[in-house]
Amino acid sequence: MVKLVEIGQQIGEVTCPGCGRPDLPVKVNRGGNVYYFCAAIIGERNGKKEKCFTRHTFGRSASERIKAEYLEQEAINARDQVHEEKQQPPATTETTGDTHVEPPKPRAGNPILDWITG
Ligand SMILES: [Zn+2]
Numbered sequence: 825m826v827k828l829v830e831i832g833q834q835i836g837e838v839t840c841p842g843c844g845r846p847d848l849p850v851k852v853n854r855g856g857n858v859y860y861f862c863a864a865i866i867g868e869r870n871g872k873k874e875k876c877f878t879r880h881t882f883g884r885s886a887s888e889r890i891k892a893e894y895l896e897q898e899a900i901n902a903r904d905q906v907h908e909e910k911q912q913p914p915a916t917t918e919t920t921g922d923t924h925v926e927p928p929k930p931r932a933g934n935p936i937l938d939w940i941t942g
Contacts, residue, residue, distance in 0.1 A: 831856075835894040840864065842878030850890070858887040 836850040840862045850860045859881040867874045
């Protein structure tokens with residue numbers, strides 16, 4: 825089953841070409857295209873906050889490629905996670921019960937047992 829990228833899901837980050845912000849989220853729009861939109865405040869002009877407002881929507885083929893790469897990476901991450909879960913610490917002797925040894929019972933003052941075994 826192929827996992828799909830959901831609308832509005834962040835599938836990566838880019839460095840904003842407008843303001844240089846390094847963690848600009850790359851998301852998927854309703855049309856299935858990949859886009860980014862930067863609303864970082866980059867300064868002030870006439871007493872008003874000036875925002876970057878750099879936006880870009882990738883074309884269909886570029887969007888499909890970016891989404892495919894994202895899903896591929898997700899699959900690799902999921903596989904790594906499963907692999908890590910399998911690496912559990914070895915079971916201790918307390919849980920296996922196989923190597924549990926009963927302490928020797930005292931034999932002092934039991935003449936009948938001495939007679940049987942001796
Ligand atoms: Zn920006």
